[in-house]
Amino acid sequence: MTNDGPVGTTNRPTPDAAPDAAAGSLSNDLPGPSSGFVQSLARGLSVIRVFGADQPLMTLSDIARATGLTRATTRRFLMTLIELGYVRSDGRNFALTAKVLELGFSYLSGITLPEVAQPHLEELSHSIGEATSAAILDGSDIVYIVRVPTHRIMSVGINLGTRLPAYATSMGRVLLAGLAPDALSSYLHDVKLQALTERTVVSEGALIAELDAVRSHGWAVVDQELEPGLRSIAAPLRDGSGAVVAAINISTAASSGTSESIRERFLPSLQQTAADISADLALADRAGR
Structure with missing residues (x-):
């Protein structure tokens, strides 16, 4: 006879009647x-x-x-x-009970942003067959903190620690759009906008308009402004407070489609990955408090 009644001091454990079953468990x-x-x-x-x-x-x-x-x-x-x-x-x-969360908090409180993002970006890269990256803003540049390459589509090799001008990159645009007004004003005052290709935005007014669009849409596409033949799409990573702390992107050859087709193909997966990483970052942040 089965008994799913109260478990208390009167229900003392009894010796196992038989070895534990294994099938289908x-x-x-x-x-x-x-x-x-x-x-x-x-x-x-x-x-x-x-x-x-x-x-x-x-x-x-x-x-x-x-x-x-x-x-x-x-x-x-x-x-x-x-x-x-x-x-x-x-x-x-x-x-x-909520106490089970403590079992993972010690691990979560010690992991870094790259460690959180790496497995998510590897999964994204595998699912779409394109290179993925994560970067933070450091001064006027972005700095790569995660890189999952597929095939080389840039003349400049990208490695961890590689720095690129923020204004001409999709991740840079996302990070700049996330800055507070004073911080963005300081950036625009200090940066020298240079044409890296014939498509590079070098007007401060045009760049501000681009950042306004990124802030409104929640993502950025940069089409051959950094290097001819390279197109990328980026989305922000946010911490528990909602602040933009990093960005992730998918980079692909311009010959693989138009900016619009790349947005249609990659944006949903990119945004889902960004949301997953941001959720993990928020959990790690709470664990570290």
Whole structure:
């Protein structure tokens, strides 16, 4: 007979009646035993992992079935997790508490922006088959902090730490559009706008108009202003307060389409990636406080 009744001091753990089931369970996903492998810890973590957005509340039987553990083992893990504050129960159903976030905060508080952005940009590059990058603003230049190349489309090699003029790059336009008015005025006062190609915007008024458009749209496309044959599209990365802290872009050969077609092809994926990275940055920021 099953029993999903209250878990309390009167329901003392009993010895496992049989080895834990494995078929079709989370325990199947656990690595095989090794000299340093602690199976009980792995099983306890599987109890936490079984909860999700589609299953925020689960009974003892649900959890035992999903993890492949016996009911007695599952009960002991749940009692321990309740005692530690990671799980709560109304007597029948179990749910995670916000305290489980602490398990990841130590890691999140120590990671840097490039470490957050790198896997997202690798996934984006793989899905679209084009180079992706992330950069920050440093003075009048952008500085590359992440680069996922595919094939070389620029005469100048791009590596981590490469600096390029902000006004002639898509990531630079996004970063400049995110500046406070005083900071942007200082930038415009100090920068010398030079024609890098015949398409480069070198008028301060025209650049300000471009930045106004970027601020309105939330993205920037630069068409062969940095180098002939190179076109790129960029979107901002924001921290928990909503401030622009970096930018990401997709760069491609101008021969692969028009500015409009590139926007249609790449902007949705770019914006989704920017949103995902920004969400991770916000979480890391909260963890570090």
